[in-house]
Amino acid sequence: MGGELVCSELTKVYDSSKGKRALDAISLAVPARGVLSLIGMNGAGKTTLVRILATQLAPTSGVATIDGVDVVKEAKRLRSRIAVIPQEARTVPWMTPRQTVLTYLMWRGCTYSESKKKATDALGRVGMQEQSDVMNRRLSGGMKRKVLVATVLAADADVSFLDEPTTGLDPVSRRELWGFLEEIARKHFLILTTHYLEEAEELANVIGIMDRGKMVGIGSLESLRSSLKYQYSIRLPASAQVPQLDGVATPGRDGGVQILTNEDEAYRLSQLFLGSGTRFSVNRVSLDDVFFHYVRADIGEHGAQ
Amino acid sequence: MKSRFFGQVTAAVLVNSLYEMRNYPVVLVNTVLSPLSFLLVIAFVSKGGLIGDAIEGGFIMSMFSSGVSLQGDLSHLKNDFKLQDMVVASPTSPFTYVTGMALAELVYSIPALAVLTVLAWIFIHPSAVQALVLVGVMLMMFLSSIAIGFTLATFSSDIVQSFAFSRLISTLFSTLPPVYYPVTYIPLPFRYAAYLSPTTYAAVISQNATGFLSEPGASIAIDWGIMIAVTVVLFLVAAKKARWREV
DSSP, X not given: OOSEEEEEEEEEEOGGGXXXXXXXXXXXXXXXXXXXXXXXSTTSSHHHHHHXXXXXXXXXXXXXXXXXXXXXXXXXXXXXXXXXXXXXXXXXXXXXXXXXXXXXXXXXXXXXXXXXXXXXXXXXXXXXXXTTXXXXXXXXXXXXXXXXXXXXXXHTOSEEEEXXXXXTOOHHHHHHHHHHHHHHHHHSEEEXXXXXXHHHHHHOSEEEEEETTEEXXXXXXXXXXXXXXXXXXEEEOTTSOXXXXXXXXXXXXXXXXXXXXXHHHHHXXXXXXXXXXXXXXEEEXXXXXXXXXXXXXXXXXXXXX | OHHHHHHHHHXXXXXXXXXXXXXXXXXXXXXHHHHHHHHHHHHHHXXXXXXXXXXXXXXXXXXXXXXXXXXXHHHHHHHTTOHHHHHHTSSOOHHHHHHHHHHHHHHHHHHHHHHHHHHHHHHTOOOHHHHHHHHHHHHHHHHHHHHHHHHXXXXXXXXXXXXXXXXXXXXXIIISSSSSSOGGGSOHHHHHHHTTSHHHHHHHHHHHHTTSSOOOHHHHHHHHHHHXXXXXXXXXXXXXXXXXXXX
16 A cells, blocks of 8 residues: 555544543644554543544544545545454454454455455464364453454455554563564554554554644654654663763663763763673663653653653 | 445344354343243233234334344444444445344344244234234334434443343333233323334234224324334434444
């Protein structure tokens, strides 16, 4: 799929929200390929944005197009090109994985025999051929999630939306699922929301950072890093003596001290700490750092550390 | 296009009835027992005098309950599994989805309808015309109730609320009104209240068609008119107010 995902002043105010904007004039333009990952705290607006783009929710104002197709005015046209796994989607317990994928494909317009063949293939690709005919209620949480991912794989849609697909999974299952998501994104455009920053870091070509309905930062990890004044992060134990430096030293989220600085200063400080025998680690700033930089103004208000 | 519609409807029938029935056959017992339990009570209390009315009432309740059950099932699939969200973002239209889900409810009613048909054959012996009237009435009841069921389901946000509404609608429209016995059994001031329910008109038309009640032709024509009008209005409300893409 070529084209772009474009949002212009996209705004959503829920009837019950007393005027509070769940989405506040979001404007963006990103290539409609690879993985776009939306990150943000609870209530940041990720799911609202995904639901609007996936034609499930009407915006209050603004325009959004995917590959030139308007998500409101041309929803019917777009729906044949998208597949969605909503947040908190669950497999129906009285169905098997094969039946789950098969019926979803029939809703997407495939014939029964075509759906059956594609379902078998997709379940094989996620390693569930042996469990294909086991009741969903007997599957583990990770397997149930694989079934949902198999529906998207089988749909072979131009654009797939997955809203927090790995929430609650153990680290091994999560990494396994990443492989399937990468497989989808090789051919198609995948829009993914997540609370796991390492997931966005690992999978995304473009990362959108949302905070209280606004898109406060968007771009590749590299470009988001570049937007920060300091590119390097040094971590020290709480007991370490912090020297005079060109940068900022703040209490780290791990209880130690975090120094954010530039490359030359990071090199100088590293030499200094090596010489004094101080334990430290030095890295380029992570998505974690970038995220906290962008939402820092709000951390106190949200009560987060 | 036609085959796609057929496939989408089949998918709904599979999810909402065939797969579920295969795994939880006990749900079938419930759909048979509900209409038959009232029938038995009325038949025993009237010493068999009202068994014909009660069988027709069983048909009406069965069809009306199918539509009301649609509300609970749609709400369950929408809120607990997010299935409706997945279908909204697919080429399936709301009409196709509801048609499939409604047919699934009819599948559940098949055992009850089969038992009632046998009882009707034994105790009513309807002629072809009478059978046609009964089928017409049942169709109207089914359409009215699925319109109500779909509209309410699109607004429901949790399953407890949804099942509470299902029970309320069922009581208001198929238990309280004179569905299993003639409307003339209700004392006059209350009889007017009974006419607030479309199921009362359905029962009057059915009982009149099979000779259990004798109403003037003009009155029956008005009853048909009201029943059809109510169905049309409920469908218009569903088309206008039901939420497919949420707002």
